[in-house]
Amino acid sequence: MLPGFDEALLEKANTKPTVLTYASEEIIVRQGEPATKFYILLEGDVEVFQDFPDQPTRLLNRLSRGDYFGEVGLLRGGKRTATVRVTKNSEVKVMVIEEELFQLFVNNSELTSNDVVRRLHQRVMTSHLSKALPNVDPSEIVAIASQSKGSQYKANSIIVQQGEFGDRVYLILEGEVEVSVIDQGESRTIQLKSGEHFGNVQFSDAQNYPVYLRAIACTDVELMAINRDSFCNLILKSNTNSDIVASVLHHQFLNF
Template structure:
């Protein structure tokens, strides 16, 4: 009997909360998260059909306004409640594709001064990765995405975990930190709704370099590497989209933190990124040979290489081992002389190559890069 009354009173409590949420939603129709909360309450009190209707409405509104990450998260709830909704991903991809078309048309009209500045509606920036996918590709990616819930204090991933997925925050806030053995916790960043993380380890095929902890109840969308590989088999052009995502998210970050390119503006970095091309080499392959012309600079996207030279007696002298994020080949570009060392692949590598012509143009426009390279070369010679 006590259980009956507990359920009765809690039901009344939920009903009152539901009515309050509906009033808030009526007064704030652009707050789509209120619709999601209404759906959550309807599901909790057993009104499954009504909950589904509200969730579908929230997903559609999110997608129409360009909030694809949130729309995907709501779609996952719809599918959990009704697995027969198999076409929901196609519908969402179609809605987002139409939204992107409207966004591009709006930007074009603004560029052509066809829309007065005071009349121009705020344009939501494109979502990395998703905005470059075709409709069918996007639908398949949405299908493969997994939605996961984390409470405050429960680690999403930890330093040293395999980096086999890209993660996106659909709701909540997280802290990224490192904690050296026996040392104090070092906070690196705080991310919130719409932010991506985990892409460096994903593309470099390495382990996580930091721990991610929710600062509040948080929902994460996760894209597994094996699922993306399956999608690429079906849609090969997705590999080009991933390469662009890598350039925009990982390589750009490497350029920002590199002493060589710190003086570049965001647009200058973007122009530079477009000039890099992807090259792949198997283990034991030779990337550069000592004495060959210096026609390019390389940044390691994934894998490991060994830099070595050969002395007069033919003995090998190892100079360095380089990994993800390191660059090589710049000395010959700077001096105009043949390569001073050879580079051999230790593990299969993916390299981002910058050709000499493009490098020379950078030096012409950014003399400070030349000075940095000259100082670096002098230090190596003195060493």
């Protein structure tokens, strides 16, 4: 189910996995509580909900046998970011892994670590986009979350070449970038900082980028790239705009 979980790791830990059973509609983890455990679904189905200020509770996802949850809070070292509840008329069995063993598990298996990080990224993005776009179906949010990619660039490296097809929008998570525009033979440069984004005009018109984008000379940059068509569809189905979405994504990603 999750490669790398073997007897050698069990011997290193003071705690051992346990199996617990939860009844219909029983809450397994609650949003806001300290994150101390990791869960693997052995039987049954659960629903993942998240509460937002001044908004109705949002259904983010449904999980079934073989799925797992609880890794977000553990990897981020914080509190539960969502509530997980057993679906109606269902009984659930979960394997419960304490934080110490979970960290051993992740640190000692490259395959498992990559898988957990991938799931973490998807769930973080799902959470952020749900808050930014409350009128969009959660399944569509899950889809865009799984498609978006995080990338790091060294100082002074080129991120986007002039003339490149504008098929993505870039959200700046860390660092600063320079956007160089060449218009009628004249060149001008603007700087974008953490929290700002690029591509809101070009990607909506399906044009090539008329500029080039690079990390500034003194710092590395971390970006989140989101597919143009998926992002456009979400914006059209919501009652907000790209600036608001970018602002929410940035704030929530760094403080999740």
